[in-house]
Amino acid sequence: MSSPASLQISELLAGYRAQRFSPVQIIEQLLDARATRPERCEWIDFLPAERVRRQAQALATLAPDALPLYGIPFAVKDNIDLEGVPTTAGCRAYAYTPAVSAPVVERLIAAGGIPLGKTTLDQFATGLTGTRSPWGACRNSFDARYVSGGSSSGSAVTVATGQVSFALGTDTAGSVRVPAAFNQLIGLKPTCGSLSTRGVIPACRSLDCVGVLALSAADAARVLAVTRGFDPHEPFSRSAPAAMPIIPRKFRFGVPDEAQLEFFGDREYQRLFGAARARLESLGGTAVTIDFAPWQAAGELLYGGAWLAERYGAVGEFIESRPEEVLPLIRTVISAGRLIPATEAFLGQYRLLELKRVTGEQWRAMDVLLTPTAGTIYSIDAVEADPIALNDNLGRYVRFTNLLDLTTVAVPAGLRTDGLPFGISLTGPAWSDEALLALAARFQADGPTAAPRAS
Numbered sequence: 001m002s003s004p005a006s007l008q009i010s011e012l013l014a015g016y017r018a019q020r021f022s023p024v025q026i027i028e029q030l031l032d033a034r035a036t037r038p039e040r041c042e043w044i045d046f047l048p049a050e051r052v053r054r055q056a057q058a059l060a061t062l063a064p065d066a067l068p069l070y071g072i073p074f075a076v077k078d079n080i081d082l083e084g085v086p087t088t089a090g091c092r093a094y095a096y097t098p099a100v101s102a103p104v105v106e107r108l109i110a111a112g113g114i115p116l117g118k119t120t121l122d123q124f125a126t127g128l129t130g131t132r133s134p135w136g137a138c139r140n141s142f143d144a145r146y147v148s149g150g151s152s153s154g155s156a157v158t159v160a161t162g163q164v165s166f167a168l169g170t171d172t173a174g175s176v177r178v179p180a181a182f183n184q185l186i187g188l189k190p191t192c193g194s195l196s197t198r199g200v201i202p203a204c205r206s207l208d209c210v211g212v213l214a215l216s217a218a219d220a221a222r223v224l225a226v227t228r229g230f231d232p233h234e235p236f237s238r239s240a241p242a243a244m245p246i247i248p249r250k251f252r253f254g255v256p257d258e259a260q261l262e263f264f265g266d267r268e269y270q271r272l273f274g275a276a277r278a279r280l281e282s283l284g285g286t287a288v289t290i291d292f293a294p295w296q297a298a299g300e301l302l303y304g305g306a307w308l309a310e311r312y313g314a315v316g317e318f319i320e321s322r323p324e325e326v327l328p329l330i331r332t333v334i335s336a337g338r339l340i341p342a343t344e345a346f347l348g349q350y351r352l353l354e355l356k357r358v359t360g361e362q363w364r365a366m367d368v369l370l371t372p373t374a375g376t377i378y379s380i381d382a383v384e385a386d387p388i389a390l391n392d393n394l395g396r397y398v399r400f401t402n403l404l405d406l407t408t409v410a411v412p413a414g415l416r417t418d419g420l421p422f423g424i425s426l427t428g429p430a431w432s433d434e435a436l437l438a439l440a441a442r443f444q445a446d447g448p449t450a451a452p453r454a455s
Helices: 009-017 023-033 049-061 103-110 153-160 177-182 217-227 267-282 293-300 306-321 328-339 342-365 380-385 387-394 433-446
Strands: 043-046 073-077 114-119 166-171 186-189 209-214 251-256 285-290 368-372 406-415 421-429
Touching: 009 217, 023 049, 023 073, 023 114, 043 153, 049 114, 073 153, 103 114, 103 166, 103 217, 114 153, 153 166, 153 177, 153 209, 166 186, 166 217, 177 186, 177 209, 177 406, 177 421, 186 217, 186 433, 209 217, 217 406, 217 433, 251 342, 267 285, 267 368, 267 406, 267 421, 267 433, 285 342, 285 368, 293 342, 306 328, 306 342, 380 387, 406 433, 421 433
Parallel strands: 073 114, 073 166, 251 285, 251 368
Antiparallel strands: 043 114, 166 209, 186 209, 186 406, 368 421, 406 421
16 A cells, blocks of 8 residues: 555545555554544544444445545534534533534535544634643644644644544634644635534524635635535525626735734734735735724624624523533633623624625725734643633634625645744635635645644
């Protein structure tokens, strides 16, 4: 058997077609290697090895081109149901064992994908650091002293460290995009409602998205094609329009006014963002300065009113009945939603409509919005010393997306001199998923890539 250079989907499929290796052989390698670094805390639960083997063996009668994800290993964030495996949302006492998988997982398995297990997350998907878990802080795949990003922390690390080809996460306020940026991955936050969220423990149900963490934009696009689809049993599900938005070859990209860009003292991230802007220009883009204030104002609504109340509505009853089972910081953040009056919730909705109108006008001047995914990266020690403020800093460029019904792809954009990754976000209107992934693929092809170093 000749081993693949990576677990990138295209690499595996090419190897299967050429009979250099089989799904059974790949799965055996991954089963042998899993949990070799338990201190990274990226896994919560593994599927039984025999169950994984049976799924790989079942593909033996099929040709590699018979299924779009033939023999492709993947991981599932542990707030998404996987049949027969406990769903914990990062809280042992909350756990239940689903009889069926979430529809988005069922679609992946039907397409030939092989799930390996459930990944760690910030408890109840509340956080952007990956440190808020009873299983321990999930550690960055490049440097274990630094945060992995969250809340889809384990999903990012399993992909970045070569344990799976892609992983499912969830994204309400940046929970796919921030860990993608911190682990040199593509992170797709798709159009709200385009992937079913049935079988997903909600954070803010009206905003929640199932997202994809992958090694390349092409891989993310392949997974999107399999998972997207209207779900008549999910009230928030939406049908795709007949015509999708496009990004022309010569395009305009919005950039926040320089005075509105905040890197929290990280000059290397600032430098890398400037380089990313120049790369977009070399790909045919023309930079257009925008006023970022209304976008940021929209993002600040997420934890300031109606949507914090919605988050409390999802798990507040459990927190009130079993407070000792919830991390104190998570309990404090979510329980604040109990005190929000209905009048404030309605006022938040009105304010959001105003901001949608203002930001909507800015789309007349641009085809895509460019921002950093995060303004800096923090060590685990720094986050533990100041968990609220630093988590808030990480949300500056990601919180507005779901509230404004936008689509975003987080894209690797270089490394600091200390080897830690930097990423940008390409944001577009709803249903621009494929167009953004195509631009992300051009951006990836134009620049250097890097694999995680031993951590």
